[in-house]
Amino acid sequence: xxxxxxxxxxxxxxxxxxxxxxxxxxxxxxxxxxxxxxxxxxxxxxxxxxxxxxxxxxxxxxxxxxxxxxxxxxxxxxxxxxxxxxxxxxxxxxxxxxxxxxxxxxxxxxxxxxxxxxxxxxxxxxxxxxxxxxxxxxxxxxxxxxxxxxxxxxxxxxxxxxxxxxxxxxxxxxxxxxxxxxxxxxxxxxxxxxxxxxxxxxxxxxxxxxxxxxxxxxxxxxxxxxxxxxxxxxxxxxxxxxxxxxxxxxxxxxxxxxxxxxxxxxxxxxxxxxxxxxxxxxxxxxxxxxxxxxxxxxxxxxxxxxxxxxxxxxxxxxxxxxxxxxxxxxxxxxxxxxxxxxxxx
Amino acid sequence: xxxxxxxxxxxxxxxxxxxxxxxxxxxxxxxxxxxxxxxxxxxxxxxxxxxxxxxxxxxxxxxxxxxxxxxxxxxxxxxxxxxxxxxxxxxxxxxxxxxxxxxxxxxxxxxxxxxxxxxxxxxxxxxxxxxxxxxxxxxxxxxxxxxxxxxxxxxxxxxxxxxxxxxxxxxxxxxxxxxxxxxxxxxxxxxxxxxxxxxxxxxxxxxxxxxxxxxxxxxxxxxxxxxxxxxxxxxxxxxxxxxxxxxxxxxxxxxxxxxxxxxxxxxxxxxxxxxxxxxxxxxxxxxxxxxxxxxxxxxxxxxxxxxxxxxxxxxxxxxxxxxxxxxxxxxxxxxxxxxxxxxxx
Numbered sequence: 001x002x003x004x005x006x007x008x009x010x011x012x013x014x015x016x017x018x019x020x021x022x023x024x025x026x027x028x029x030x031x032x033x034x035x036x037x038x039x040x041x042x043x044x045x046x047x048x049x050x051x052x053x054x055x056x057x058x059x060x061x062x063x064x065x066x067x068x069x070x071x072x073x074x075x076x077x078x079x080x081x082x083x084x085x086x087x088x089x090x091x092x093x094x095x096x097x098x099x100x101x102x103x104x105x106x107x108x109x110x111x112x113x114x115x116x117x118x119x120x121x122x123x124x125x126x127x128x129x130x131x132x133x134x135x136x137x138x139x140x141x142x143x144x145x146x147x148x149x150x151x152x153x154x155x156x157x158x159x160x161x162x163x164x165x166x167x168x169x170x171x172x173x174x175x176x177x178x179x180x181x182x183x184x185x186x187x188x189x190x191x192x193x194x195x196x197x198x199x200x201x202x203x204x205x206x207x208x209x210x211x212x213x214x215x216x217x218x219x220x221x222x223x224x225x226x227x228x229x230x231x232x233x234x235x236x237x238x239x240x241x242x243x244x245x246x247x248x249x250x251x252x253x254x255x256x257x258x259x260x261x262x263x264x265x266x267x268x269x270x271x272x273x274x275x276x277x278x279x280x281x282x283x284x285x286x287x288x289x290x291x292x293x294x295x296x297x298x299x300x301x302x303x304x305x306x307x308x309x310x311x312x313x314x315x316x317x318x319x320x321x322x323x324x325x326x327x328x329x330x331x332x333x334x335x336x337x338x339x340x341x342x343x344x345x
Numbered sequence: 346x347x348x349x350x351x352x353x354x355x356x357x358x359x360x361x362x363x364x365x366x367x368x369x370x371x372x373x374x375x376x377x378x379x380x381x382x383x384x385x386x387x388x389x390x391x392x393x394x395x396x397x398x399x400x401x402x403x404x405x406x407x408x409x410x411x412x413x414x415x416x417x418x419x420x421x422x423x424x425x426x427x428x429x430x431x432x433x434x435x436x437x438x439x440x441x442x443x444x445x446x447x448x449x450x451x452x453x454x455x456x457x458x459x460x461x462x463x464x465x466x467x468x469x470x471x472x473x474x475x476x477x478x479x480x481x482x483x484x485x486x487x488x489x490x491x492x493x494x495x496x497x498x499x500x501x502x503x504x505x506x507x508x509x510x511x512x513x514x515x516x517x518x519x520x521x522x523x524x525x526x527x528x529x530x531x532x533x534x535x536x537x538x539x540x541x542x543x544x545x546x547x548x549x550x551x552x553x554x555x556x557x558x559x560x561x562x563x564x565x566x567x568x569x570x571x572x573x574x575x576x577x578x579x580x581x582x583x584x585x586x587x588x589x590x591x592x593x594x595x596x597x598x599x600x601x602x603x604x605x606x607x608x609x610x611x612x613x614x615x616x617x618x619x620x621x622x623x624x625x626x627x628x629x630x631x632x633x634x635x636x637x638x639x640x641x642x643x644x645x646x647x648x649x650x651x652x653x654x655x656x657x658x659x660x661x662x663x664x665x666x667x668x669x670x671x672x673x674x675x676x677x678x679x680x681x682x683x684x685x686x687x688x689x690x
Contacts, residue, residue, distance in 0.1 A: 132571025133602055190540040195537050197574040222577075225478025225624050229542040229578025238571045256479055279570050 001093045001185035002119055003062035004032040007051060011082060013068050015288040019044055019176045021067030021096060028157045028172075028182055032063055037082070053089035055084075063119075066095040067181050076098045084110045096120040096177035121180040122201070122204040124191040131198030131237050133279045138208035139334065142240035142276075143218040143289070148227065148255045148266045151318070152218040153179045158318035159244065160215045162327050169212025173205045175234065179217045189219050189230060197230060201237025216240070216311065222271045223263040224254055232275060239280040240287040243272055244287045244326060249303060250294040265311060285313055286333060287326030292317040346437045346530035347464055348407035349377040352396060356427060357384040358413050364389055366412030366441060366523045373502045373517075373527055379406055382427070398427075398434035408464075411525050420444045429455045434585045439464040441522035449544040465647050466525040469536040469545070474542030478624045483553035484679065487585035487621075488563040488634070491613045493572065493600045495593040497563040498665070500525045500634040504589065505560045507672050511517050514557025518550045520579065534575055542575060546582025561585070567616045568608040569599055578622060584625040585677065588617055589632045589671060594648060595639040610656060626639035630658055631678060632671030637662040 006029075008022040020092040024045045026033045035051035038044065051059065063290075064086040070076065075083075075097065083093050083101070087110040095101050101118040102108060111118050142158065156172055163170035172179070174186025187200045206215040216238045220227030245268055254260040263271075270287050276283040288307060292300035300317055308315040314325035351374075371378045371391045373529045375660040379395035384388065396404065409431040415421065420428075420442065426436050432455040440446050446463040447453060456463050486504065488497040501517055501524075508515035517524070519531025538629040554566070561583045565572030590613055599605040608616075614630050621628040631654060637645035645662055653660040659670035 045609055130573040133605060135604075190538070192539050194533070194537050194539050194542050194575045194578070195535040195572060198571055223623060224579045226476040226543055227540060228537045228581055228623070229574040229576075230576040231574075233539070233574025259480075260478060275573075278568060278573070304377075 001119075002181070003092060003228070004064075004184060005034045005061050006032050006063050006065045007053070007056040007061040007086075007091065008046065008048065009046050009064055009066050009068060009080065009082070010036050010038045010042055010046070011068065012237075013044055013070070013258060016044060018069045019067065021069070021181050022065065024047060024064060024157070024178060024182045025067060025155040029184075032184070033060055038065070039078075039082075049281075050138070053086040053091060055088045061091060063092040063094050064266045066093065066097060067178075068097075070097070075101070075104055077261055080104055080106055082224055087111050087114050087116045090114065090116065092117040092119065093149065094121060094181060096121050098182050100120065105305055120187075122188050122190055124268075128192060128196040129199040129203060131143045131197060131202050131233070133198070133236065136202070136239065139211075139213045139242075140205055140216060140238055140240045141213055141241035141242045141244065141286070142216045142235065142238040143244050143246055144231070144235070144268070144272045145218060145221050145246040146223065146265065147221050147251060148219075148224055148260050151246045151253070151289055151291045155244055155246050155318050155323070156215045156217045157182065158323045159326065164214060168211055171212065171214055173214050173216045175201070175204070175217045175266050178244050182326055187216075189234060194229070197233025198237030201234055205238065209224070218246070221254075221263075222266070223260075223268065225257065225260060234271060235276050236279045240276060240283050241274065241280065242286040242330060243269075243283060244283055244289055245269055246289045246291070247290040250291075266305065268322060269311070271304065284333060286312050286329045287323070288315040289323070289326075290315060291316050292320060347410075347466075347526070348381045348437060349374075349529060351377050351408050351410045352398070352404055352431075352436065352659065353378055353381045354409055354411050354413060355381055355383045355389050355391070355392065356413065357387040357389055358389055358426065359383040361389060363588040364391070364412065364530040366414075366526050367391060367410065369502070369523060369527045370410060370412060374529075377529070379404055379603055380495065384423075384427075388454070397438060398431040402435045405676070406436060407437050408437040410526055411438065411442060412523075413442075413552060415442070416614070418451055418476060420446070427447055427453055432456050432459050432461045435459065435461065439466060439526060441466050441526050443467065466522050466531075467533050467536055468531055469538075473537060474544040474546050475540060476578070478543070478581065478584075481547070481552035481584065484556075484587075485550055485561060485585045486558055486559045486587045486589065486631070486675075487561045487580065487581055487583040488589050488591055489576070489580070489608065489613070489617045490563060490566050490591040491568065491607050492566050492571055492593065492596060493612040494563075495596070496591045496634055496636045500589055500591050500663050500668070501560045501562045502527065503668045504671065508558060508560070509667045511672060514555055514558055516557065518559050519560045520546070520549070520562045520564050526671070531562075534579060539574070542578025543582030546579055558599060565590070566599075566608075566613070567620060568605075568613065570602065570605060572591045579625045580621050581615060583645065585621060585628050586625065587631040587675060588621065589634055590614055591634045592619070592635070593636040593637075605663055610652065614656070629678060631674045633660040633661050634668070634671075635657050635660060637665060
């Protein structure tokens with residue numbers, strides 16, 4: 001969908017948090033990130049070679065990635081100028097901003113003039129199928145959560161990387177804007193029409209015959225009153241063999257909903273397995289991913305140990321401690337399947 | 346949203362099943378249905394006064410209702426001719442057809458010329474809120490189901506009618522095209538963007554202070570792999586005090602999914618109460634509605650009795666036997682609330 005390699009746009013962005021998508025690409029798709037574009041005086045860098053648009057195109061870049069967040073998600077004049085110049089230099093543009101590239105006439109004209117594409121990753125396709133729930137070949141892991149924004153995407157990306165490092169065929173499947181820009185493809189599930197949620201995931205993660213795994217990025221939470229419908233359809237469409245439950249132990253109330261308590265891990269595991277069994281009768285939990293960034297390292301390790309004792313599952317913070325213990329558990333539970341994907345990888 | 350009273354369009358429709366929406370309006374909103382439009386030679390009638398468009402407008406009609414289904418959901422030339430004539434006569438047009446009125450230039454021009462409205466009830470609003478799950482005033486009943494198309498709309502309409510007949514303030518809240526045309530307002534839930542499912546229902550059924558009930562039309566089933574996400578978001582947004590479970594005892598496999606068995610009533614009740622408790626901790630089941638149209642009357646009555654013994658709930662076929670036993674149970678469970686709505690009605 002999005003052609004690699006990429007030039008990552010930082011522009012004159014000042015807030016380090018606003019470039020987290022670009023940072024994610026540099027971290028999880030280093031082979032695709034051949035350079036960064038920084039405006040004169042722009043204070044941020046990802047440590048990549050700094051390039052102009054023509055220079056990047058000459059170096060092989062195919063797409064300028066707008067992996068930046070800005071106030072209101074609007075396209076500034078400066079950003080439009082830069083995008084137009086990138087199109088003239090022969091690059092496609094992919095954007096996760098709320099404002100759509102296709103709504104900016106100057107960019108539409110420049111893209112047409114240069115035979116380049118404008119890719120708004122917040123747009124869901126209009127031809128999605130209704131889910132059918134039919135069993136399909138291949139192994140799938142879904143990251144689920146106690147709440148929104150507890151590390152489901154990052155956990156899925158770490159799992160993909162660690163599985164590949166062991167020689168297991170594994171592919172991250174993105175369901176949100178940031179994940180789509182990192183993966184270069186995916187479905188922005190929050191933009192899909194309600195009747196097509198599970199069908200969109202069935203298409204995103206179709207049958208695979210190579211014995212490998214799809215590692216699907218979860219969204220929301222079965223316990224989030226705003227978004228549980230999305231999480232339910234995603235769980236049914238994913239037909240996961242395995243789930244990994246993500247949790248932020250510093251959070252006591254649901255994101256954006258202070259009148260709702262965060263559910264326990266035990267409740268979250270039980271509910272996801274129960275709902276998941278409708279389309280994947282043998283689904284199991286294989287691990288818990290905690291975001292312990294607010295804790296000292298020793299406290300974080302102690303919390304992982306305690307949580308493992310309470311749940312009987314491998315527990316880790318993927319960013320701090322990796323996900324090897326979860327992959328170990330997967331090898332115990334799916335040994336034969338992991339072996340076969342190893343052979344075919 | 347849709348202005349009453351209505352002229353119901355039958356045109357030259359031949360298939361009695363194709364006018365079920367118009368039949369529903371005539372049955373559940375008789376005070377709004379002042380006439381029917383039948384083309385010369387058209388074989389069907391709902392027994393209403395037959396009128397031309399000018400005649401209907403003179404009799405007070407405000408809207409022509411296209412409560413017809415046709416092959417492919419397209420607008421035929423004949424239908425467009427008739428709609429244009431109706432607009433010229435001063436009527437709005439409301440349509441549940443898949444093809445949109447707003448996509449037909451002749452109709453757009455005629456509506457503008459005459460200051461009339463074209464209402465496509467399959468269009469969801471673009472300004473829907475995200476659900477917040479905050480407790481809100483008022484009593485709500487939601488019809489849920491073991492499957493799609495098992496009588497959730499018809500049951501809700503019968504409940505509204507029977508509650509009103511007892512002097513209880515009650516309003517049907519529509520979530521599908523047919524229901525919206527019957528009620529004159531509502532939200533076409535299958536067209537809503539995934540992130541806004543529960544928010545759309547919170548807006549459809551806002552806080553009410555008169556002690557009365559909203560009777561909300563359910564959609565899909567928690568056990569339908571294609572649509573359970575919609576049903577989940579609807580259940581959370583509805584915050585129901587009470588659910589009525591609808592079921593077609595002649596069905597053994599899920600609609601459109603022969604590889605999925607229909608769940609039991611016991612499972613369906615338990616799952617809906619469990620999921621529903623997230624936003625409505627005290628939700629209870631108050632009855633079961635069976636579609637017994639495939640059974641002889643005696644067998645239907647026996648099935649209702651047997652199901653009541655098994656579940657401890659009042660069981661009926663709303664069409665064949667009414668819903669008085671369910672309202673009785675509601676009076677037992679919500680006596681004070683029903684009394685207060687009685688006083689305010």
